Amino acid sequence: MMSLRAGLLGLGVMGSNHARVLASLEGVEFVGVFDPAESVPDRVHGKPVVRDLDEFLQLGLDYVVVAAPTVFHLEMGTRLAEAGVHALIEKPVASTSHDSRILRDLFADKGLIGGVGHIERYNPALQAARQRIEDGMLGEIYQIATRRQGPFPGRIADVGVIKDLATHDIDLTAWVAQQPYLSVNARTTHRSGRPHEDMVLAVGTMSGGTITSHIVNWLTPFKERVTIITGENGVLVADTLTANLTYYDNGKIQVDWDPGEFRGVSEGDVTRFALDRKEPLLAEHEAFRDSVLAGEARGIVTFSEGAAVVEIAEQMLSDSLSWRLTD
Template sequence: MTLRAGLVGLGVMGRNHGRVLSDLEGVEFVGVADPAPTAPKTVDGRPVVAEVDDLIALGIDYAVVAAPTVYHLDVGRQLAEAGIHALIEKPVASTAEEARVLRDLFAAKGLVGGVGHIERYNPALQVARQKIEDGLIGEIYQIATRRQSPFPGRIADVGVIKDLASHDIDLTAWVAQQEFISVNARTAHRSGRPHEDMVVAVGTLAGGAITSHIVNWLTPFKERVTVISGENGTLVADTLTADLSYFENGRIQVSWDPASFRGVSEGDMTRFALDRREPLRVEHEAFRDAILSGSTAGIVSFDEGTRVVEIAEQMVTDGVERRLTRSA
């Protein structure tokens, strides 16, 4: 069965989605909706229309929504009411309330809704999760992420938490297979924009692992690192280069001394050979397969995407500085 797909939005991410849709096996890319007066008339020979209703009229089975976040609810509602599946770029909606509306709309219609948390499809993190499931590092003690870069001019409607830290919220819970049960954050506004551009957050997962996240748009280099520490060693994933390394705890004899601190020592280091497929293409293949099978097991569901926005909003709310008082 060949699925007919449409695209909403021709920004930076939208153009990348269009590139993948143009030659995705089992999918016919039929057109794009973008209301901008500067939008081209066609993309790779496919028509560009101004309205989502016009795109729906082309006869599509699903749509990829890469419009600004503020439009996600309206576009998603149009698609749901027309019986069309949707892969919506992260965050799934501007607010948790809107995310819940979208989730419930698609569930009521029996439609597949997915969220574009592309980091899940990075080969370094996919292999890391498999290694954790195989028991390589044993019990997870801590997951620390660093996601830093200069400010991207394409972002105007959300802050760094919903745009960038949402990746870390999703990938941390996913790679550990543990829900967040608490989160605390501190934010800063340094670039003169209404939204936060820097956050440091800590959290606790259901299995007891602690997390830390450094995310900002104020660093003159780009960094995307996830460090997963466990009882047997530490996995380090660089999702910019799709590299994954394992630092094993050393195996040394420790003299019996019940009063001494028993830490770890350096052991062997392994850099895994990975099949480096483009994460965006893998994400599209997973969504196509979810529609065909009716199972959301391989995608980021609207329910999971909604939970990410809920946690992000907790970070934003908690991010106001609280000054300590000194006792007399």
């Protein structure tokens, strides 16, 4: 396999995980990191940490992973595009839909591969769920409900819970259902005294008639990542924390006489699937590496898809009713 030279922008919590994967990724030579913070070490996995972006761009890079705060994504992405470097940018792809479209068009015009780090697409439970939906297990999809709750992460300062967390659910829901959103609306709260929302309840409608609901917050003292997909034949429940997928089949009831009344469904068999559990971040990196080598998107979240996610997130924000804690 041809060796690609890869670098990393940003060495925070997520950046450190990217560095770990890059340092051992087959077919990739990890050459260095850009991070101007004084608190980061001088070397990571034996590679230099550069404080000057121009110096970093002179390392002879084929592609770069951007794990800097969202507010810097447009600037960093633009610099990489101007240098002819492919980029995998952590989600959301940019702070606004306008900035997202700028990056999308810029990379397309320069013939560069742009990917977005919507890591849930690479979770074994959701990948298996999508495959089973394509195979017809659920029949028509009626509803997709997600719950993404947990304590506040201190690393987040520039966006609220919608753009930081709910973007996961926006992307995975459209991807699993293979339907774009037609509309969304939401209710948000500001309970922690920060300028950004910290809790959201959103509902939406997809192009195929599937309805969605999303409970997302930073105010729950336990971590939950659950996707419930209800169809005409039963329900798939994906837990992306444990990478478990369970199927609840609608029971088959013999009916000798039908008076024409709605009978609903009944409990049937329950199956917990055995899955191949590859680390999602590794799978994401492998897909981006392969896309760069092929010169076309192969199994990645494109900048176009990332921009669509930010547009839906902004619709949630603009169409939401908000309650703010006051003195």
